[in-house]
Amino acid sequence: MREASTSPDEMDHLFRRESGRMVATVTRVFGVHNLALAEDVVQDAFCRALEVWSIRGVPENPSAWLVATAKNRALDALRRERTARDFAPELGRLLHSEWTLAPTLDELFDDGAIKDAMLRMMFSCCHPRLGEDAQVALVLHILCGFSVAEIASAFVCGHAAVEKRITRAKKVLAGSRQLFDVSAPADFSARLPAVQRALYLLFNEGYHGASSEFAVREELCQEAMRLTSTLLEHATGATPSTYALAALMSLNAARLPGRLSPSGNLNSLFDQDRSLWDRSLIADGIALLDLSATGDVLTEYHVEAAIASVHAAARTAQDTNWVEIVSLYDTLMAIRPSPIVALNRAIAIGQAEGPERGLEELTAIEGGERFKDYPFYSAALAEFELRRGKRHVARERFLAALAVARNPIERRFLEQRVGACEAGGS
Amino acid sequence: MSEFVFLYRGGNRPTSPEEGQQVMQKWMAWFKDLAAKGHVVDRGQPLERGGKLVQAGTKAVTDGPFAEAKDVIGGYTLVKAADISEAAELAKGCPVLDRGGQVEVRPVMKLGV
Numbered sequence: 001m002r003e004a005s006t007s008p009d010e011m012d013h014l015f016r017r018e019s020g021r022m023v024a025t026v027t028r029v030f031g032v033h034n035l036a037l038a039e040d041v042v043q044d045a046f047c048r049a050l051e052v053w054s055i056r057g058v059p060e061n062p063s064a065w066l067v068a069t070a071k072n073r074a075l076d077a078l079r080r081e082r083t084a085r086d087f088a089p090e091l092g093r094l095l096h097s098e099w100t101l102a103p104t105l106d107e108l109f110d111d112g113a114i115k116d117a118m119l120r121m122m123f124s125c126c127h128p129r130l131g132e133d134a135q136v137a138l139v140l141h142i143l144c145g146f147s148v149a150e151i152a153s154a155f156v157c158g159h160a161a162v163e164k165r166i167t168r169a170k171k172v173l174a175g176s177r178q179l180f181d182v183s184a185p186a187d188f189s190a191r192l193p194a195v196q197r198a199l200y201l202l203f204n205e206g207y208h209g210a211s212s213e214f215a216v217r218e219e220l221c222q223e224a225m226r227l228t229s230t231l232l233e234h235a236t237g238a239t240p241s242t243y244a245l246a247a248l249m250s251l252n253a254a255r256l257p258g259r260l261s262p263s264g265n266l267n268s269l270f271d272q273d274r275s276l277w278d279r280s281l282i283a284d285g286i287a288l289l290d291l292s293a294t295g296d297v298l299t300e301y302h303v304e305a306a307i308a309s310v311h312a313a314a315r316t317a318q319d320t321n322w323v324e325i326v327s328l329y330d331t332l333m334a335i336r337p338s339p340i341v342a343l344n345r346a347i348a349i350g351q352a353e354g355p356e357r358g359l360e361e362l363t364a365i366e367g368g369e370r371f372k373d374y375p376f377y378s379a380a381l382a383e384f385e386l387r388r389g390k391r392h393v394a395r396e397r398f399l400a401a402l403a404v405a406r407n408p409i410e411r412r413f414l415e416q417r418v419g420a421c422e423a424g425g426s
Numbered sequence: 427m428s429e430f431v432f433l434y435r436g437g438n439r440p441t442s443p444e445e446g447q448q449v450m451q452k453w454m455a456w457f458k459d460l461a462a463k464g465h466v467v468d469r470g471q472p473l474e475r476g477g478k479l480v481q482a483g484t485k486a487v488t489d490g491p492f493a494e495a496k497d498v499i500g501g502y503t504l505v506k507a508a509d510i511s512e513a514a515e516l517a518k519g520c521p522v523l524d525r526g527g528q529v530e531v532r533p534v535m536k537l538g539v
Contacts, residue, residue, distance in 0.1 A: 011451070015443035047439055050446045051472045054453035054521070055501045147442030 019145035212407030250285030437527030
């Protein structure tokens with residue numbers, strides 16, 4: 001027991017990381033109808049670890065200790081409850097006999113089996129009876145170990161609303177006969193798009209979300225990336241579209257370090273210090289993008305990753321190949337149109353063809369009324385007005401954006417832009 | 427220098443894994459600081475919540491004690507300090523206090539002083 005030998009990296013979010021792995025594994029053993037018991041068992045195991053380590057210090061391989069503790073607690077619960085409850089139906093006999101109980105658990109708590117359980121849980125959380133919001137919340141709660149309060153704060157959402165969503169989602173999950181079987185290729189492929197979508201939304205919540213806590217948002221991005229790499233480790237999960245999803249996450253996450261100035265202010269893509277971008281993540285992203293370029297299906301993830309790679313390749317905002325970006329957004333509008341995609345396309349057109357064209361495209365966006373609570377539509381109009389010299393109009397637009405800013409970081413950013421209209425700078 | 431026992435009582439359980447980890451990291455930081463200043467004699471041990479009670483006379487063995495959660499001793503540490511007020515001062519940094527718990531500071535009794 002020497003805490004000095006445990007590196008800070010190894011400890012980084014260790015409990016959260018292991019909690020997801022253990023809840024998935026214990027649920028695999030107990031059966032999904034016993035999800036609540038599985039959660040209790042894992043929580044109990046983690047509280048014990050916490051109490052012992054607080055006083056004795058953290059052991060050399062804390063992750064292995066957490067797994068062993070969770071396994072022993074699960075074993076206790078199985079022995080205590082096996083006459084009163086049915087556990088995972090497909091494991092029934094093995095769990096009932098003392099001869100096979102311990103060896104079965106040893107196998108199910110082996111690293112490969114834990115990853116398998118994670119995937120089963122990931123696919124189970126993306127149940128077709130659940131809405132996308134509920135799927136994302138459930139993934140965060142069960143697989144990433146976020147409490148209701150932590151999810152509510154990350155999504156800037158009421159505690160009661162999140163609690164209700166999760167309670168309902170768990171009921172749906174616990175009502176399914178068993179965890180999703182990831183070994184049946186046809187079922188796997190049918191559910192895969194929903195899983196990819198949930199991971200994409202989780203990443204986006206971190207990347208573009210409303211939370212004012214930048215650290216929290218970075219964590220959401222990291223969680224999404226971690227789960228995506230679990231998906232990539234599975235033979236059927238490593239499809240071109242999953243590679244594209246992983247590529248877009250790496251390429252966008254690479255820019256995270258440039259988005260906040262040292263004083264905690266938001267930097268737009270145009271004035272970020274690009275030397276802060278994470279070169280190794282960019283290299284990972286490009287390699288993943290290459291791996292995604294097989295087969296004949298072009299997904300929105302491919303296109304978004306390609307857009308991110310064009311940004312990553314540009315040394316300055318002026319050097320960016322905006323014509324290429326416009327054409328990629330055209331493709332994206334054809335595959336998966338949305339007001340946000342249209343907004344980004346219009347901004348790219350303004351960069352490629354001048355502010356007048358940008359304004360034209362912005363005002364032509366259909367469904368634009370959905371932007372009334374989204375500050376960056378008015379802000380985009382304002383930037384182009386400012387660029388064509390209409391300071392007063394630009395200022396009005398920035399003020400309109402400021403009125404719907406969602407957090408202090410956005411507010412400071414927009415105030416600074418309002419100031420730029422007044423000062424005569426850009 | 428005299429020796430003192432810190433008895434950790436109560437303290438709410440964390441509500442999420444992340445919070446649990448933060449609590450543990452606070453304990454580690456606190457111990458690190460105590461040890462660096464030479465106050466730790468023995469880090470001590472955490473204790474299970476329940477055990478047995480052996481009664482006088484009949485020597486009957488029963489389950490227990492069933493103290494209220496806030497009074498349950500969760501563990502102990504042996505420290506040394508100049509006097510009881512310094513020991514109490516050291517205990518003020520204990521993370522159990524952040525979670526509604528208490529630290530009981532008890533001097534180890536000495537003979538012949």
